[in-house]
Amino acid sequence: MDDTEVWSAVDRRRRAIVDLLTGLAPDEWDTPSLCDGWMVRDVAAHLTMPLLTMRQLALLAIRYPGRTNRLIRDGSIDLARRHDPGQLVHRLDLLVGRHRAFPGLTCRESLIDAVGHTFDMAIPLGREIAVPAGEVAEAADRLVSYRGRGNAKVFRSLPLAKFRLTATDHAWRTGDGAPVTGTMTDLFLLLTGRTVRIGQLHGAGADDLRRLAAV
Structure with a gap:
């Protein structure tokens, strides 16, 4: 956009x-x-x-x-x-x-x-x-661009570095590691430190992500 x-x-x-x-x-x-x-x-x-x-x-x-x-x-x-x-x-x-x-x-x-x-x-x-998933993705791209610095500090930091996040409803992905999938909304919430929908995530890395986020 x-x-x-x-x-x-x-x-x-x-x-x-x-x-x-x-x-x-x-x-x-x-x-x-x-x-x-x-x-x-x-x-x-x-x-x-x-x-x-x-x-x-x-x-x-x-x-x-x-x-x-x-x-x-x-x-x-x-x-x-x-x-x-x-x-x-x-x-x-x-x-x-x-x-x-x-x-x-x-x-x-x-x-x-x-x-x-x-x-x-x-x-x-x-x-x-x-x-719309496209609007959420645009916001998510900006969040990812912070790379944990600057404006990212207003959000709770979740351990996402070892996971590859892929949206199921939009052509969007970020990261490199164990795969975690969810809707664009689910992933955006994660990027902003919200775990309210973490239970809806799937993929080989989803359980590990839930475990790390609960610590």
Whole structure:
């Protein structure tokens, strides 16, 4: 995908997220997400961060000093406390068509966020949201390109180096080692440190991967 196509994919994911959140009951906003320490409302608030001005970001950084992960984690919880569900949905809707990445990042990080956090909310809520495998693969390619450095540090690190991951629903593979197969969604979740669907993986290396991930 070129950048224009990536932004179009981001817009599709953002619209789907707005649709998901619009239909939630009040108590569902407090459902624990796949992100440690975050409820659904916190994930939604995190996704609105591109709307913050540089001054607002600076104030959050002062309030939550230290590593980037702390700013992201605690800053998102802070935003969730200051906006009710209706306001969060409205802010997310404002992002559709807004093609400007978070400072220092690219449209592909926006896609990783939009795809990944869709799953982080939808899976615990028991909602099925079909994300095209090609869009998930584009986000996965960006994750693989980090090679465990830089932006990869915001994710839990799983022992994937000794495995060859191959998608069953898209022409995508990465790694060199014992074969592990799964849907593009299953593999993307692994790359972002989520083990919620690790039981659905197959291949000669799947059991070893599950054992190592459980340590």
